[in-house]
Amino acid sequence: MKQKKLIALLVVLMLVLTGCGGSGGGSSSADSKTLVIAIQDEIEGTDIQQIGWDNVVHQLIYSPLVTYNDDLSKIEPCFAESYEVSDDGLEITFHLFKDSKFANGDPLTAESVKKSVERMKEISEYAGDVEAIEKIEVVDETTVKYFLSKPAPYMWASLTSNFGGVVNADKAKDLGKDEFNRAAVGNGPYMVKDWQAGSQIVLKKNPNYRTANPDVKNQEVGNFDEIIIRFIPDEFTRVSELEAGNVDVIYDVPAASVKNLQDNPDVTTYDYKQAGATYMMMQTDAAPLNDIKIREAINIGLDRDALADALNQIVSPLYGFLSEAQAGYSADKEAELAKQYKHDSEKAKALLKEAGYEDSDNDGYVDKNGKKLTIEYASPTDKASSKAAAPVIQEQLKSIGIDLQIKEYEQAYIKQLVKENDYQMASRNYVWNDADILYYVFTEASGYPWHDAAVTKTLEKARYTNDAKKRQKEYEAFHDAIFAKMPAVSLFADNYCIATGSNIKGLIVTNDGRSVFNDVTKE
Template structure:
């Protein structure tokens, strides 16, 4: 037995040597081993964290939701309405029945097919009062949704509603998987998000980052995009960096590649950085000073007009925004070409401290009054609050500044604790006025607490107009009434400015949101 064992050892040794020699020879033929491809990651910075990653329930829509979900209707680079999850749609002659023909071969991130039941579930859930969706009012024109077959759905309207395509193209109309609430419960929108979009949810570390990974099965991108397939890079990380100076530092040092909202005082500095490109477009934003219209003294229109006359918009644009903004006198920005009221400046309130004092005296406040001015604790809002405080003091209004982080600010407004406060909205449609100023939106998001039957009548009439043209004219009447009543004090329209590091390639600006799946890529070192 001993000899037999020794005899067996020799061929094992020889075989081992042959394997080693062949392995070395094989490596010489194939060359050196290749390294695994480096993961390509684009990092975008935001100044705030969302409350929830659920398009139906969110009060503030994170950019992440754009890329996790597709919508029935998409918007091209000219803001035209184009096919999305719906390949086409038909409208009945009376404008009351919309038939959507759905794209086939689409799957959710968990592999289940997208069908008409998902569309019906999404719309029905938004409209269900038990859901308490902030977006429910935008779909109030829809009476019911009917499934015709797996890839055809009909929406029956209560009245003609030409703004339906806009609402169905919005972030809040991202199509969700039917029954996701029942399946995932309270984890949905926190630990689980399922859509059909070009990116899939990986993780959300509250207050720090949202991580999305590319959807390798995505092949149904809109036809107007240069790339209808999966994104060209691997991960999109949306970092929450509340402090402005920290966002700038991260951009300059390469920890962040895209900064969507460039602080105006930093623009010139960043323009001189050879590693950074600045993209500028006309903005659909508007910054304003608001007040609780149901509280004294702001329930008096003379006081509200006095505040409008007390604000020097030109000075604010020059010194707070370094010229990267325009003064605002109306309630919509000029970028909303059809709906914008061209005579807003003519009808609005020019800077006139003497007139402001006279109006305060007429209202019974010849010696002014004391109040609180609330703002978010970012550098731009803080500087704006300080300038407004000084301008109001010039006419006798003594305002104590109260600063909040973004979450606490929303909580304060929801609780109705506001007096004077600073706000900025971003929205490319006149129905932003519905959102903030209809009585049905009280107490939030109608944070200016404006409950006025005439405003309700004008908005509802405009929103239900049978054609887009009549709708636009209706919203101009709304704006005239709001200016006359001085419901807000419009201040500025900021330029839309994005800063993008040069290693991000094929970047192009979109009037609504960055289209990361449309051929955008990043060079790796």
């Protein structure tokens, strides 16, 4: 009898050891039913309607009714089984699956969607994204209809994002804002199990989840019982944890580590671009930058290719104000601008001469009436690519005779300087997968002092143009209008990288950086 028990014990021990062995990337982070992810920043909260920025945690907790496909060319069903838009763009109808539920098992009906949107309009800082929805009608238990005040194609960016996920508004009311923000109830593939502040958040599988997303094979519950998201601020620690097999997926791979990880057979990397632009805003109200010739000289005095080389290709040169990771981007317009504003030192010097600036004392800098052309540049300490770019830009502008003085501040302070119009030239950037972000950068709606009637007109027309091709043309017209005034020059789009162990299969990373985990498995 004891011998049989001993044999049985040995069999169990062998099974346990086999189950913990790992394979592929050599991950020892957990068994095949647990996925471990490392990210840089701890979340603000889990309630998508109370926070100002999101990340992969929220991608797992929430599911929007619709989603962009991977190249932003089409809007497809997601949590909704299907949807329709009226010909005039004023009515959007969503059809839910029968017996849809929140992650905690509460019924998720058309009324739930209505309450979620109403709550978003009431408390979210992104309420303006859905301001065009003037009425929501519950047609029946599984059908909800939005009535818009005017066509609002810009709204799709929000509806397809994590902010378009359905929040259990009744549960939020019962728990109160603070408690709900600790463990919000959504409709995504995972739900909050435990949030250990300063360390990690553990998500467990939502047994009620399903999706109509045609781009994934697994349209039901996730393949992992739990997903652990660890908060690891130090970028090289995230890399070493991946290489050691302690985590399965890392975000925000540092540029210095990308090549090594790409060459590592035990690692798979996924690249995508900033859905936006990093640019320099310029003072147009006071000398010397109130002279457009000087602003034009700066634009063509910059060698964006050389800048990208100096930054080890962690950025991609950008001449316009939209990247390929944004809806509304035009490759033709970007190519046109690249040709029109290509690097040309001699032409830049000629423009400075037309503005009255020449190097009269042969010190390498141009001057006017004995005063050197000096510009103060506000550069961020907390955006790595922009910080690294500043001294390169300084040297490039020095080559055409401009004395660029770098002043470093945190991004939030630079933003405030620009709002107060208390700057000469400042590093700025934005991220949003729709071109409508330009409306909140270059019009009076931005809260910034610079705006122009012709620029505002093109952006207002674009945000209410339903046809995608016509809308793209409007953003081409925007570029014509803004370059006629040139209050800013674009520099680059950041190149981002996600890395996984080679034993992690099925991850989808879209061109604007969304991570889709439905088909992910760990071998």
